[in-house]
Amino acid sequence: xxxxxxxxxxxxLSEEAFLTINCTYTATGYPSLFxxxxxxGEGLQLLLKATKADDKGSNKGFEATYRKExxxxxxxxxxxxxxxxxxxxxxxxxxxxxxxxxxxxGTKLTVNP
Amino acid sequence: KAGVTQTPRYLIKTxxxxxxxxxxxxxxxxxxxxxxxxxxxGLQFLFEYxxxxxxxxxxxxxxxxxxxxxxxxxxxxxxxxELGDSALYLxxxxxxxxxxxxxxxxGPGTRLLVL
Numbered sequence: 001x002x003x004x005x006x007x008x009x010x011x012x013l014s015e016e017a018f019l020t021i022n023c024t025y026t027a028t029g030y031p032s033l034f035x036x037x038x039x040x041g042e043g044l045q046l047l048l049k050a051t052k053a054d055d056k057g058s059n060k061g062f063e064a065t066y067r068k069e070x071x072x073x074x075x076x077x078x079x080x081x082x083x084x085x086x087x088x089x090x091x092x093x094x095x096x097x098x099x100x101x102x103x104x105x106g107t108k109l110t111v112n113p
Numbered sequence: 114k115a116g117v118t119q120t121p122r123y124l125i126k127t128x129x130x131x132x133x134x135x136x137x138x139x140x141x142x143x144x145x146x147x148x149x150x151x152x153x154x155g156l157q158f159l160f161e162y163x164x165x166x167x168x169x170x171x172x173x174x175x176x177x178x179x180x181x182x183x184x185x186x187x188x189x190x191x192x193x194x195e196l197g198d199s200a201l202y203l204x205x206x207x208x209x210x211x212x213x214x215x216x217x218x219x220g221p222g223t224r225l226l227v228l
Contacts, residue, residue: 032216034216036219042222043117043203043219043220043221043222044203044219045219046216046217046218046219049216089156091156099144099146099161099163099168099209099217100146100158100161100171101146101148101156101158101205101217102158103156104155105155106155106156
């Protein structure tokens with residue numbers, strides 16, 4: 001079945017450091033890929049998405065590129081802030097007719113001032 | 114436009130009881146999906162409703178059920194609660210103008226504690 005593997009962390013960085021969170025996937029068909037973020041005590045917020053190969057999703061300084069050849073969708077940010085501290089989830093949605101999002105286990109990011 | 118709303122936000126129940134959770138999707142969204150989030154199992158898909166019909170179901174026992182109303186609002190029910198049902202239950206809605214594969218937007222969740 002479909003699956004998502006992401007680095008589990010936790011990841012601790014200093015403010016203004018570069019962030020990479022790795023995400024790879026296994027899927028039949030041609031999925032859409034997403035990054036969601038969860039702040040303490042809250043639900044999931046969509047951070048960015050990409051629906052086809054070589055698409056780059058971007059939002060709030062975060063970027064991820066859909067790499068079909070390496071089945072990856074790594075999340076990057078050039079300069080993190082304390083307010084970026086949260087749990088980040090990589091997910092796929094197979095476009096074969098199911099609305100089932102498949103999530104990675106999440107990566108907890110802590111940014112220190 | 115208001116986001117996805119879920120009620121109640123917190124619930125405490127005892128083993129053997131049943132519980133009903135409610136979800137109101139974003140206005141105009143026709144699909145509602147439910148997920149369970151636990152520290153051990155992460156985020157797992159429960160089921161998805163579209164036009165009052167369950168289209169997809171995850172790998173959960175029959176104690177977990179749901180329904181969708183004509184206004185797209187959805188409820189999920191868990192009967193005969195077990196300790197392991199303690200979790201954050203998240204609802205998500207999507208527009209589904211193309212039938213499948215569109216972005217899901219999540220509500221804040223209902224945190225259920227079973228004692």
